[in-house]
Amino acid sequence: MKSILVYGAGGHAKVVIDVIEKAGIYRIAGLLDGNKPVGTNAYGYSVLGDESYIHSDDNIHGIIVAIGDNWLRAKIVHAIRAIKPECVFITAIHPQATVARGAVIGEGTVLMAGAVVNSDTIIGSHCVLNTISSVDHDSRLDDYVTMAPHAATGGGVRIESYCTISIGASLIHSVTVHEHTVIGAGATVLSAIESYSVAYGTPARVVRKREAGERYL
Ligand SMILES: CC(C)(COP(=O)(O)OP(=O)(O)OC[C@H]1O[C@@H](n2cnc3c(N)ncnc32)[C@H](O)[C@@H]1OP(=O)(O)O)[C@@H](O)C(=O)NCCC(=O)NCCS
Structure with missing residues (x-):
């Protein structure tokens, strides 16, 4: 199973995590969140860092941005694209x-x-x-x-x-x-x-x- 990251550790992220678990296609390697300390546990997964983390792990297939607000979600997507243009965003x-x-x-x-x-x-x-x-x-x-x-x-x-x-x-x-x-x-x-x-x-x-x-x- 390919590993992915979920950006976000709030209420919307919980529901997205549940969707990914139920779909059974990807393994969640951890969470990213710029506002929570590394190691914070959310819904059974650890916050690994902010978006810059995607450079430090070559085993990650893709990411999904689980932020409910449309504008904030876009800002994070753009930030990730700036760091890693080839990043795969999963559905x-x-x-x-x-x-x-x-x-x-x-x-x-x-x-x-x-x-x-x-x-x-x-x-x-x-x-x-x-x-x-x-x-x-x-x-x-x-x-x-x-x-x-x-x-x-x-x-x-x-x-x-x-x-x-x-x-x-x-x-x-x-x-x-x-x-x-x-x-x-x-x-x-x-x-x-x-x-x-x-x-x-x-x-x-x-x-x-x-x-x-x-x-x-
Ligand atoms: C549309 C919305 C964003 C408006 O927010 P707002 O402009 O900040 O409006 P306010 O809360 O200041 O309310 C202003 C007035 O509009 C009324 N009002 C607000 N939303 C209304 C709606 N959807 N239908 C009818 N009247 C509404 C309020 O009762 C208030 O009336 P009053 O002045 O007589 O007291 C908000 O009410 C809404 O519908 N949010 C959606 C929430 C949602 O879907 N959440 C789930 C997310 S997963």
Whole structure:
């Protein structure tokens, strides 16, 4: 079994670790985290160092960045790429997730228990499809998108990079959510939502603008 590292040691990382263990494809050699002392134990694994550690271990096949916030996850991915451009970012797909025929899952993306990616849908890199979220047929998620638990889309939607569709929110078929937008918990999106916005309600309306990287969790 090939060895991998998990970047992150928080709540989201715990769930990603569980997905990797259940999938049984990779062995987790340890965790990386810039904010926790070396040796910290998280969910049975030790923190080995920060991203610079990837230079000191030639036996590592790949890594997954298990940081829930889209912007912070991207920062870590970019930092790792700067240190080791050839680094492999693995995907983590729970055995109870479903990926339909024709669907494509980008590198570094995680599908948690019950996630569904339906026919011919393309999921970008470093996305998070959280517990029981679903993206229906012929849709497209760009990179660094999060679908929170129970978020769902109809077919033919487009969700641009750095968007979050919060817990229980729904998108009807064929709508677009433009980049860096957060759709709030429980919202129902019936038409396109502009970029750099926070929108919620039924039907979802933009309630304010947001900056790239603004915290939402
Ligand atoms: C959309 C969201 C980011 C908005 O955060 P925010 O702009 O900081 O909003 P606030 O918490 O300051 O609330 C402002 C007002 O909007 C209301 N509000 C916030 N989110 C709402 C939502 N999703 N639907 C309806 N009303 C909402 C609040 O009740 C509050 O109303 P009030 O002024 O009458 O008291 C946040 O509410 C949300 O939905 N987060 C998603 C969390 C999630 O999915 N977590 C799981 C991650 S795995």
